[in-house]
Amino acid sequence: MAIAEPSISNILDSKIPDGPIEDKWDKCKFDLKLVNPSNKRKFNIIVVGTGLAGGAAAATLGELGYNVKSFCIQDSPRRAHSIAAQGGINAAKNYPNDGDSIWRLFYDTVKGGDFRSREANVYRLAQVANNIIDQCTAQGVPFAREYGGYLMNRSFGGAQVSRTFYCRGQTGQQLLLGAYQSLMRQVSAGKVNIYSRREMLDVIIIDGKARGIITRNLVTGEFETHIADAVVLATGGYGNAWYLSTNGNGSNVTAAWRCHKKGAFFANPCFTQIHPTCIPRSGDYQSKLTLMSESLRNDGRVWVPKRKDDNRPAKDIPDNERDYYLERRYPSFGNLAPRDIASRAAKLECDKGHGVNDTGQAVYLDFRDAIARDGEDVVRSKYGNLFHMYKKITGDDPYHVPMQIYPAVHYTMGGLWVDYHLQTTIPGLYALGEANFSDHGANRLGASALMQGLADGYFVIPYTIGDHLARHSFEKITEDHDACREALENAKGRVNKIMSIGGNRTPNQFHKELGGILWDYVGMERTKAGLETAIEKVQGLRSEFWEDLKIVGKNEELNQVLEKAGRVADYMEFAELIATDALNREESCGGHFRSEHQTADNEAMRHDDEFAYVAAWEFNGVGEKPSLHKEQLEFKNVPLATRSYK
Amino acid sequence: MSHETINLTLKIWRQPNAEVEGRFEEYKLEGVSTHASFLEMLDILNDELIEEGKEPVAFDHDCREGICGMCGMMINGQAHGPDNETTTCQLHMRRFQHNDKITIEPWRATAFPVIKDLVVDRSAFDRIITAGGYVSVNTGNAPDANTIPIPRKDQQKAMDAASCIGCGACVAACKNASAMLFTSAKVSQLALLPHGKSERGERVLKMVAKMDEEKFGSCTNTGECEAACPAGISLDNIARMNREYLKATLCSTES
Ligand SMILES: Cc1cc2nc3c(=O)[nH]c(=O)nc-3n(C[C@H](O)[C@H](O)[C@H](O)COP(=O)(O)OP(=O)(O)OC[C@H]3O[C@@H](n4cnc5c(N)ncnc54)[C@H](O)[C@@H]3O)c2cc1C
Ligand code: SF4
Ligand code: FES
Numbered sequence: 001m002a003i004a005e006p007s008i009s010n011i012l013d014s015k016i017p018d019g020p021i022e023d024k025w026d027k028c029k030f031d032l033k034l035v036n037p038s039n040k041r042k043f044n045i046i047v048v049g050t051g052l053a054g055g056a057a058a059a060t061l062g063e064l065g066y067n068v069k070s071f072c073i074q075d076s077p078r079r080a081h082s083i084a085a086q087g088g089i090n091a092a093k094n095y096p097n098d099g100d101s102i103w104r105l106f107y108d109t110v111k112g113g114d115f116r117s118r119e120a121n122v123y124r125l126a127q128v129a130n131n132i133i134d135q136c137t138a139q140g141v142p143f144a145r146e147y148g149g150y151l152m153n154r155s156f157g158g159a160q161v162s163r164t165f166y167c168r169g170q171t172g173q174q175l176l177l178g179a180y181q182s183l184m185r186q187v188s189a190g191k192v193n194i195y196s197r198r199e200m201l202d203v204i205i206i207d208g209k210a211r212g213i214i215t216r217n218l219v220t221g222e223f224e225t226h227i228a229d230a231v232v233l234a235t236g237g238y239g240n241a242w243y244l245s246t247n248g249n250g251s252n253v254t255a256a257w258r259c260h261k262k263g264a265f266f267a268n269p270c271f272t273q274i275h276p277t278c279i280p281r282s283g284d285y286q287s288k289l290t291l292m293s294e295s296l297r298n299d300g301r302v303w304v305p306k307r308k309d310d311n312r313p314a315k316d317i318p319d320n321e322r323d324y325y326l327e328r329r330y331p332s333f334g335n336l337a338p339r340d341i342a343s344r345a346a347k348l349e350c351d352k353g354h355g356v357n358d359t360g361q362a363v364y365l366d367f368r369d370a371i372a373r374d375g376e377d378v379v380r381s382k383y384g385n386l387f388h389m390y391k392k393i394t395g396d397d398p399y400h401v402p403m404q405i406y407p408a409v410h411y412t413m414g415g416l417w418v419d420y421h422l423q424t425t426i427p428g429l430y431a432l433g434e435a436n437f438s439d440h441g442a443n444r445l446g447a448s449a450l451m452q453g454l455a456d457g458y459f460v461i462p463y464t465i466g467d468h469l470a471r472h473s474f475e476k477i478t479e480d481h482d483a484c485r486e487a488l489e490n491a492k493g494r495v496n497k498i499m500s501i502g503g504n505r506t507p508n509q510f511h512k513e514l515g516g517i518l519w520d521y522v523g524m525e526r527t528k529a530g531l532e533t534a535i536e537k538v539q540g541l542r543s544e545f546w547e548d549l550k551i552v553g554k555n556e557e558l559n560q561v562l563e564k565a566g567r568v569a570d571y572m573e574f575a576e577l578i579a580t581d582a583l584n585r586e587e588s589c590g591g592h593f594r595s596e597h598q599t600a601d602n603e604a605m606r607h608d609d610e611f612a613y614v615a616a617w618e619f620n621g622v623g624e625k626p627s628l629h630k631e632q633l634e635f636k637n638v639p640l641a642t643r644s645y646k
Numbered sequence: 647m648s649h650e651t652i653n654l655t656l657k658i659w660r661q662p663n664a665e666v667e668g669r670f671e672e673y674k675l676e677g678v679s680t681h682a683s684f685l686e687m688l689d690i691l692n693d694e695l696i697e698e699g700k701e702p703v704a705f706d707h708d709c710r711e712g713i714c715g716m717c718g719m720m721i722n723g724q725a726h727g728p729d730n731e732t733t734t735c736q737l738h739m740r741r742f743q744h745n746d747k748i749t750i751e752p753w754r755a756t757a758f759p760v761i762k763d764l765v766v767d768r769s770a771f772d773r774i775i776t777a778g779g780y781v782s783v784n785t786g787n788a789p790d791a792n793t794i795p796i797p798r799k800d801q802q803k804a805m806d807a808a809s810c811i812g813c814g815a816c817v818a819a820c821k822n823a824s825a826m827l828f829t830s831a832k833v834s835q836l837a838l839l840p841h842g843k844s845e846r847g848e849r850v851l852k853m854v855a856k857m858d859e860e861k862f863g864s865c866t867n868t869g870e871c872e873a874a875c876p877a878g879i880s881l882d883n884i885a886r887m888n889r890e891y892l893k894a895t896l897c898s899t900e901s
Contacts, residue, residue, distance in 0.1 A: 060785040075706060076772050078812055079714040095792065131788070138788035140781045140839050142805040149795025167805060173713055174808060181780035188776045196769070219761055248708040282681045285690055288710045389712065392729075392736050393683075458785045506696045508689070553701050557663065558762045560704055561696060 015419040016120040033470035040065035044228040050077030053433025054234030055179035056457025062186030078180040081248040085172020086293035088164035089450040091129035100161040110638040112158040113441020114590035128459040139178035156446035158338040164447045201491035210429035214491040221556040225479045237412040237434035243515020245409035246291040252567040264424040265616040267417035267437035270582035275410035276342035280362040289408035294446040297335045299370035304354035333645040340443040343407035366402035413440040417616040421464035432456035442590025503548030507565040531583040542572040652744040659751040680740040704763040712736040715811030720751040725815035725874040733876040755823035770860040777856035778849040779832040807835040809877045816871035822863030827871040830887035847894035
């Protein structure tokens with residue numbers, strides 16, 4: 001059986017500036033070559049994705065004077081998946097005066113990531129976070145305020161200070177609309193052109209540099225060639241590989257995967273966040289899982305019945321027969337233990353037979369005590385829209401019965417490998433936001449993805465991309481260039497191949513089956529044998545896909561079945577890399593839990609001597625062993641330690 | 647208790663593209679779980695259609711949790727269906743009865759041409775925002791966020807207005823296909839906040855002009871928009887926009 005026995009090298013240059021961590025970003029900015037203001041208009045930049053990362057990047061690059069083309073799958077840039085983020089965004093403003101600082105935000109994020117992220121990137125993230133809050137406020141983002149009119153904060157998992165800014169349960173929506181409005185302002189200024197309902201299918205590489213993309217117009221089926229001097233990928237995460245996740249249906253790995261196939265290394269694909277508080281699944285027809293924001297754990301208490309298979313209604317189970325297992329196991333963080341820990345704890349309770357609901361795959365999140373303490377109105381003002389959403393989906397009213405929750409795939413820490421400039425291993429190709437790997441290590445803390453997407457888009461890429469543009473010369477190219485034609489034929493060829501199979505199973509059926517394999521073997525708990533099985537099963541399913549796929553309609557029209565098939569085809573290849581990476585990482589850290597590596601009380605056991613590295617994979621062909629490149633991680637400022645939330 | 651599963655007759659608008667006339671087609675669907683969402687019900691129908699080698703019904707959707715504004719269809723003549731403050735994707739089949747007949751159509755408005763089946767082109771909304779629905783602040787310009795305190799009630803009202811998801815149900819529900827609720831929500835949000843104040847006059851004039859240019863109808867105060875809106879956007883916003891507009895026209899004629 002072809003299990004990857006990876007070849008190993010050390011060719012990665014992360015371009016981390018020298019000097020103390022506090023000065024690295026300043027030093028980097030100083031060392032970057034600048035593009036003269038009047039020359040900026042001579043450069044064309046493609047930004048794929050209009051979420052927080054892409055929207056912020058495209059708007060800011062437009063403001064600087066570059067000519068920007070901005071692409072998205074949805075009908076409007078405002079609908080990128082970032083819109084769905086609920087809980088909030090972190091920054092170390094220390095407005096509550098509770099001891100926060102840039103250093104503490106940095107420390108919490110490195111520790112929260114279970115020491116698998118790059119210190120320098122995380123420090124920069126913590127440094128620019130405060131500017132994000134200022135910028136968004138100035139754009140008109142209506143962050144929650146105290147009666148005195150000053151900004152308000154709440155707490156999120158993995159932190160003991162209150163540093164999360166929020167707009168009710170709609171923070172992502174408000175931040176994205178802020179970025180979208182800035183973007184549309186640049187459209188009106190003539191600096192940005194929007195290409196919506198477009199799907200990027202390939203990247204054009206000339207002289208080793210990214211020089212453009214191929215897209216399919218989702219309304220007409222037309223294949224289009226777009227040429228530029230640099231390409232920025234901000235295409236989000238790949239949680240939908242698991243089929244059921246909290247992601248929007250349009251989220252996918254296609255853009256990142258096609259770049260990977262052209263030479264961009266993929267880092268830590270097995271680092272996946274399974275979020276502890278999602279509405280459990282209810283049936284086979286289910287198309288997505290809905291997140292209940294982590295902010296609910298500020299006031300909700302998580303518990304299961306102490307007695308196995310206790311099927312009394314929650315309210316009939318007295319306190320002494322309830323196990324508030326997070327409070328019991330992690331007394332100092334309690335219900336606000338980080339996500340990876342809270343998810344695994346829920347799974348453990350359910351596996352032991354304490355799960356509730358018909359499936360036994362759920363635990364309670366109970367607001368009884370908060371309502372008794374603060375009153376229903378206070379609880380409503382904090383979480384009203386989430387309670388409303390819960391009731392709509394389940395038919396139950398959480399003011400009267402506890403919510404039932406279960407973990408679900410939510411976020412992917414892995415992504416395209418990038419250096420400190422956010423450049424991938426293909427010069428001129430950058431990756432931002434959830435699409436890259438750099439800041440969250442093996443586990444992301446709540447409210448830090450929004451922070452990262454906006455940091456990358458507003459405050460990092462506008463500086464670093466100039467360096468690439470200023471240092472290189474760019475030959476003028478046209479669509480007739482061989483590399484453009486080759487990429488175009490490549491994209492067309494893939495679509496034609498999909499159209500021509502003529503089998504019996506729909507893309508959705510294949511996707512569901514693939515997701516099942518990943519959830520069973522590459523989910524919350526992974527084993528060597530299970531991962532080997534997963535790889536074998538994925539390979540088998542992939543062959544079936546290319547023999548038995550059924551498509552209706554044609555390419556030259558809006559064809560959602562075809563779109564879906566293209567994305568599933570990429571997941572079929574990518575899933576194998578996820579499992580390969582998980583198999584290679586013989587340790588448990590953050591969201592990656594290998595059963596072979598745990599302590600007596602079921603906590604994750606890291607192996608820092610062997611695995612304190614980023615695993616960056618190089619593509620060698622479908623079904624071929626990928627090559628492993630290691631970026632060794634150094635922890636000079638936050639000393640390596642066992643992560644404890646007890 | 648209602649049935650755990652129900653059978654339905656669906657009468658759905660089918661239209662291959664903008665150039666061709668559309669028409670209704672009827673489908674029978676059996677054994678739909680009442681826990682499924684409305685869009686999951688359409689997924690089930692589509693999987694059956696594909697298996698029979700027929701074209702599935704095209705519809706827009708993404709987040710499936712009521713926030714992206716991508717979904718939207720007329721369900722038995724109501725935009726987003728029968729539930730209050732609920733998007734199509736959040737509507738669940740427990741709201742329907744065994745043997746119900748459900749009519750499903752796209753948004754109907756000159757400004758929202760049909761692309762295919764239930765999918766329409768709402769880019770006119772983007773163009774209204776492009777006309778002025780922003781604060782002109784470049785990245786890096788902003789002072790500390792706490793420099794200007796904002797009274798909580800203003801922030802709350804701005805947040806209420808900012809909750810618009812841009813779905814277009816207000817237009818679809820209105821007999822004049824007016825975009826007043828959508829436009830006024832953005833005008834209000836930015837007029838209520840100190841940061842948006844310096845451009846408020848120009849903003850409202852440009853956005854309203856764009857709205858007219860895009861062939862949205864005029865507002866005759868029937869309130870259908872508010873009733874259909876899944877985000878609870880209130881008619882107060884329209885009143886506020888009218889005041890803003892009046893003030894702006896007076897100011898601009900004075901100068
Ligand atoms: C339900 C939910 C709640 C969350 N809540 C929070 C929270 O409270 N706090 C927090 O910090 N984080 C939260 N997150 C995580 C956070 O929202 C995301 O990680 C973040 O928004 C990702 O932003 P992005 O810009 O990287 O990508 P996205 O917002 O996913 O944008 C991707 C963009 O790329 C485009 N695209 C993708 N593929 C292609 C292609 N092939 N061609 C063209 N365009 C393409 C899409 O159209 C879209 O515009 C939440 C996530 C979910 C799912
Ligand atoms: S005002 Fe309401 S109905 Fe109109 S677009 Fe906004 S959310 Fe949709
Ligand atoms: S699919 Fe996003 S609002 Fe319905």
